Amino acid sequence: MNFSKLQPLGWSNYFLQQMALTDTLTENGPQPFRISAIYRDRIDAIGEQGEQKLMCPDHFQPVSQHLAVGDWVLARKRHEHLYIENILLAKNRIERYSGHEHQLIAANLDYLWIVTSANEDFNLKRLQRYLALAYEFSVEPVVILTKTDLGDKEAYLKQIRSLSISEVHAVCAHQVETLASLSAYFHPGNTIALLGSSGVGKSTLVNLVAKGDQLTREIRSDDGKGKHTTTSRQLFFSEQQVAFIDTPGMRELQLPGAAEGIKQVFAEIDALAYACKFSDCRHGEEPGCAVQAAITNGSLSEEQFAGYQKLLKEDAFLQRRDAGTYAMKQQQRAFAKMVHSHKKEKW
Ligand SMILES: Nc1nc2c(ncn2[C@@H]2O[C@H](COP(=O)(O)OP(=O)(O)OP(=O)(O)O)[C@@H](O)[C@H]2O)c(=O)[nH]1
Ligand SMILES: [Zn+2]
Known part of the structure; x- marks a missing residue:
């Protein structure tokens, strides 16, 4: 195994320590993969050799409650298929409460970009919920106010500053210079998840700041873009070697005990x-x-x-x-x- 190849994917000693020493030394042992997409009938992951499909055993079902996009797993090849054997303990995982169950949203994050738009969709109470979620799960929150061309930017910023949050950015997709300050978060191996209501401009933002690779487009076209199956959340790696997780917009966020x-x-x-x-x-x-x-x-x-x-x-x-x-x-x-x-x- 060449573990250094995994570092740009977010791998670190923290995960290596969870592997049996014997497994790290043999070629036939289980291999680490990072989960990049979860569909109803398929799990995609990225490992040393690039993209692979993984099979998930019954004891990790339902998948949405056991596995999150961004998780590291160990998988082993058997009869042409790679089977997940272990889910490595995550540095953090965010989840929400949906209907009657806890639902995993994303794992192993360095930052949570909370995206909100400068128009009538703006809602301070919703923002407080997203912040509580970030704090509860020990992920550093960054609030990004989008679409500043549509509203009174300063009035919205004033409201945001009333919250206990220091990392705040105001951006507009049509003025690329407003996006420059976001590159401060782009350290190779970092993982950033975007969270926010539907239509606030998450995908637009990611497409502008993360010089996406081919992988993203393939994944997106695969699920018909936008009209996500509810269990899917996608991770892709940008040219800056940063992992982005773009979550589908949520109408409302119920906190899962926070x-x-x-x-x-x-x-x-x-x-x-x-x-x-x-x-x-x-x-x-x-x-x-x-x-x-x-x-x-x-x-x-x-x-x-x-x-x-x-x-x-x-x-x-x-x-x-x-x-x-x-x-x-x-x-x-x-x-x-x-x-x-x-x-x-x-x-
Ligand atoms: N005026 C203006 N429109 C924007 C800006 N950023 C994004 N939009 C528009 O807002 C709409 C929604 O943007 P998306 O990026 O698809 O929003 P999203 O948050 O990814 O939405 P979901 O995928 O449903 O969660 C699109 O029509 C964008 O063109 C901006 O800065 N200004
Ligand atoms: Zn009192």
Whole structure:
């Protein structure tokens, strides 16, 4: 195996350490692949030899709950087909709650580009949800305001800056110079996933900044472009050796148990709560509530507080509803967070 060939695909020591030493030394052992697309009846991945189709055994079904685009797997050849044997523990994975199940969106990310447009589709509350998702799953969020030719850019930026986020960019597809600052994220081996509502301009953006290779176009034409089968999310590598994951637009995002992430989005309220008289203060009628005091003196808006409570309430409801799987997920996330603190250790 020539592992250095895998580095531009996002491979690192973190994954190598998960392989048995014997497997790393033989030619017949399982080989690492990065999942690039998941369809109902097919899984595509990229490995040392380029693109391959992988077969997924029954114990990893349904695929959408076991495997995410961006995951690293080990697969072994048997009777002409490559079978997935192991899914390597991801550095991070983002998921959402959809209908009645947790659905994996993408794995092993360095940045989450949260894309939102400067027109009537703009929605600060939705943005807060996306941010909570990024924080919850330990992925660095970057907010990108698109279509600045269509609206009052400064007014939207002002709203975005009210959130606890430092990485914000405003771009327009018709003015390429506005895209230049995004190249700061293009380190070889990095992975960037784009998330945002349908039509905000994710695909347009990716096509402009990532000098895409042939692979992308093939994958896109394959699923009839745009009208995605719901389980598919595609990863491709740009000329800059950056992996991009363009997710299909979502009408709404339901958070999959993300209380920690929500608290980070509303860091201001969370900080105030430390000053409440009671440590379990619910910030209602209790005496000595610092949050209510801040609302009274005007330093915290009632609307902001209501948004915070609404998200936490929804989150608690979902947690109660699937208490069992939730506990397991929390363990996995705690582990991913620990890993995250060592994340910058690449090769
Ligand atoms: N005016 C203007 N239109 C834009 C800009 N960027 C993208 N668009 C248009 O917005 C529409 C939607 O863009 P897409 O890139 O397909 O949006 P998307 O987010 O990938 O949509 P989904 O694939 O449905 O998730 C297209 O008609 C684009 O031409 C921009 O900066 N300004
Ligand atoms: Zn309080």
